[in-house]
Amino acid sequence: MNTYFCQWVAKPPGISVRMKTRNENNGILHRIYYLYRDGFRGMTVGRYLWALILIKLFILFFIFKLFFFPNLLNRDYNSDEERAQAVRSALMESDR
Amino acid sequence: MNDLITVVDWSRWQFALTAMYHWLFVPLTIGLALIVAIMESIYVKTKNVKWLAMTKFWMLLFGINFAIGVATGIILEFEFGTNWSNYSWFVGDIFGAPLAIEGIVAFFMESTFIAVMFFGWKKVSPAFHLTATWLTAAGTALSALWILVANAWMQQPAGMEFDPEQMRNVMDNFWAIVFSDTAVAKFTHTVSSAWVLAGVFVIGVSCWFILKKRNVDMAMDSIKVASWVGGIGILVTLATGDMSAVNVAKHQPMKLAAMEGLYRGSCGQELVGLGVLNPDKKVGDDNDPYLFDIAIPYGLSFLATHNPHAFVPGIDDLIEGIELTREGDTIRTIGYAERIAIGREAHEALRAYDSARANGDDAGMEAALKDLRAAYPYFGYGYLDSPEEAVPPVALTFYAFRVMVMAGGYLLLFFAVALIGVYWRQGWLKNKVVNWVGMFSIVVVWICSQSGWITAEVGRQPWVIQDILPTRAAISEISASSVMLTFWMFAAVFTILLVAEISIMLTQIKKYSKEDITTISKS
Numbered sequence: 153m154n155t156y157f158c159q160w161v162a163k164p165p166g167i168s169v170r171m172k173t174r175n176e177n178n179g180i181l182h183r184i185y186y187l188y189r190d191g192f193r194g195m196t197v198g199r200y201l202w203a204l205i206l207i208k209l210f211i212l213f214f215i216f217k218l219f220f221f222p223n224l225l226n227r228d229y230n231s232d233e234e235r236a237q238a239v240r241s242a243l244m245e246s247d248r
Numbered sequence: 249m250n251d252l253i254t255v256v257d258w259s260r261w262q263f264a265l266t267a268m269y270h271w272l273f274v275p276l277t278i279g280l281a282l283i284v285a286i287m288e289s290i291y292v293k294t295k296n297v298k299w300l301a302m303t304k305f306w307m308l309l310f311g312i313n314f315a316i317g318v319a320t321g322i323i324l325e326f327e328f329g330t331n332w333s334n335y336s337w338f339v340g341d342i343f344g345a346p347l348a349i350e351g352i353v354a355f356f357m358e359s360t361f362i363a364v365m366f367f368g369w370k371k372v373s374p375a376f377h378l379t380a381t382w383l384t385a386a387g388t389a390l391s392a393l394w395i396l397v398a399n400a401w402m403q404q405p406a407g408m409e410f411d412p413e414q415m416r417n418v419m420d421n422f423w424a425i426v427f428s429d430t431a432v433a434k435f436t437h438t439v440s441s442a443w444v445l446a447g448v449f450v451i452g453v454s455c456w457f458i459l460k461k462r463n464v465d466m467a468m469d470s471i472k473v474a475s476w477v478g479g480i481g482i483l484v485t486l487a488t489g490d491m492s493a494v495n496v497a498k499h500q501p502m503k504l505a506a507m508e509g510l511y512r513g514s515c516g517q518e519l520v521g522l523g524v525l526n527p528d529k530k531v532g533d534d535n536d537p538y539l540f541d542i543a544i545p546y547g548l549s550f551l552a553t554h555n556p557h558a559f560v561p562g563i564d565d566l567i568e569g570i571e572l573t574r575e576g577d578t579i580r581t582i583g584y585a586e587r588i589a590i591g592r593e594a595h596e597a598l599r600a601y602d603s604a605r606a607n608g609d610d611a612g613m614e615a616a617l618k619d620l621r622a623a624y625p626y627f628g629y630g631y632l633d634s635p636e637e638a639v640p641p642v643a644l645t646f647y648a649f650r651v652m653v654m655a656g657g658y659l660l661l662f663f664a665v666a667l668i669g670v671y672w673r674q675g676w677l678k679n680k681v682v683n684w685v686g687m688f689s690i691v692v693v694w695i696c697s698q699s700g701w702i703t704a705e706v707g708r709q710p711w712v713i714q715d716i717l718p719t720r721a722a723i724s725e726i727s728a729s730s731v732m733l734t735f736w737m738f739a740a741v742f743t744i745l746l747v748a749e750i751s752i753m754l755t756q757i758k759k760y761s762k763e764d765i766t767t768i769s770k771s
């Protein structure tokens with residue numbers, strides 16, 4: 153059983169790569185390109201995970217960051233001097 | 249004021265929620281990357297296909313955890329900008345550029361090497377592949393570096409100077425920040441605790457294989473690697489935990505007192521191994537702090553200072569500014585009422601500086617700056633209304649510390665049993681009860697790791713920067729309802745992610761254990 157497992161797993165599990173022999177003389181950029189291209193094409197679980205990552209990033213950056221989490225000091229003030237002044241007022245007032 | 253408290257409380261809950269969820273994924277990524285790198289090294293050396301299989305199986309689980317956990321930490325940065333804008337500005341450089349650079353470097357490093365790890369099996373040489381795996385392992389640990397250094401700076405502000413004109417701290421000694429006692433202890437304790445966590449995870453999952461009698465040989469070899477990583481990890485974790493305790497005693501004695509539920513300290517102070525706190529105990533009263541306790545004589549003095557006879561102050565001692573010599577003589581230190589007065593002087597000096605600057609009065613600015621510098625170490629106390637406000641939530645800190653330390657003791661035993669079992673007493677590991685204990689320990693180690701952060705972060709309250717800025721002054725002017733809304737949104741998103749992680753992992757683990765030769769040969 154264990155050997156079967158090994159043979160099975162020996163193929164990249166879930167994220168197995170569809171193999172294509174490429175011309176070794178291809179430039180480094182080509183090789184990187186094919187690494188990613190073939191890698192992405194051959195994915196199984198990886199496909200699902202990528203979908204999850206993209207949905208997550210969308211929720212984080214397009215929903216949370218855009219609508220709920222502005223950088224207040226950057227949004228409300230134009231210069232570092234104004235920002236410093238705003239923080240000064242806030243910090244000096246909250247001790248009273 | 250009430251609304252402020254609600255905003256502060258909700259923002260703290262939100263930060264705690266996001267940090268704790270984020271921390272569910274991070275240690276497994278750090279630790280599992282190392283385990284996978286070791287397995288692959290053995291495969292490259294032996295060319296034994298079993299080790300290739302193990303590498304790929306655990307690499308898949310690493311990939312799932314990485315994919316789900318990646319970017320969950322970015323939310324903390326969103327919160328800095330929105331909920332904690334005063335704080336973000338005030339801390340200056342420390343959270344700015346280095347964190348951004350680290351994020352970008354880590355992202356490119358990880359996305360390149362992880363791509364080679366998963367896609368490059370037949371595309372690059374075994375040596376190159378192995379290098380990529382090791383660099384991923386190093387990259388995951390290093391990507392925790394700056395955020396831990398920044399956290400350490402909040403516990404032990406070093407290497408920065410406050411600039412009243414910019415109203416922020418300016419870095420004046422990079423190395424003092426990176427190599428502060430707390431930064432070194434925090435980084436080493438955290439990374440080694442991640443090895444421990446991943447070691448337990450691998451052993452726990454392997455126990456399930458053994459319980460189901462599937463791929464037992466592979467499970468046994470996985471346990472070998474995991475128990476070495478976890479075994480060394482737990483020794484380093486205990487040593488660095490001890491180092492952390494010494495640092496806490498030195499830089500945050502109030503946190504240490506809370507960790508121990510200690511109100512009145514003594515020379516040769518005992519350590520409460522196990523105890524139940526008295527809920528009626530208040531600062532300054534004569535009630536016994538414990539309803540029940542089992543103590544180790546001289547333990548706390550030894551843990552905190554490595555000298556069994558040293559004095560360890562309790563909460564009341566610190567507030568009153570009392571320290572004792574070994575001979576029992578009282579030495580006065582700066583009590584908290586005095587600190588509050590000094591803090592207020594610092595605030596006055598800052599105001600004087602501002603008005604002198606507005607009037608173009610250079611001499612006035614210089615004099616005010618001198619006063620400010622002298623009083624600045626207690627700047628944050630100027631915000632407190634009473635000394636009692638400087639006491640952290642004792643019960644949560646006390647119990648969280650106990651859970652971490654007791655779990656640490658249990659895990660030492662756990663790895664000892666795993667090592668002996670896997671090399672000399674294989675029968676132990678085939679025992680059903682042992683298998684269940686192995687699986688259950690996965691929960692224990694995560695609770696342990698989270699308790700570490702609860703100890704560190706709850707124990708340092710009310711400070712967001714030790715002695716310099718209390719949490720409530722760090723907050724932005726936002727409404728509690730908006731924080732509440734995003735709190736629940738985060739809770740929902742993170743819960744979905746966690747459920748996804750667990751279910752994808754379980755599906756893959758089951759699938760791998762069940763495959764037969766026909767399917768394998770066709771896959």
Ligand code: HEM
Pocket residue numbers: 403430433434435437438441442444445485486488489490492493496652653654655656657659693696697698699700701703704705707
């Ligand atoms: C028995 C031994 C241990 C001792 C004496 C110990 C001590 C400490 C102390 C004093 C802190 C607080 C540090 C601070 O506030 O700056 C801490 C934090 C922490 N501990 Fe432990 N610890 C032990 C075991 C463990 C174990 C077994 C784990 C996990 C497997 C762990 C994980 C953590 C984590 C994640 C933190 C938060 C990060 C940090 O502040 O370093 N600890 N530990």
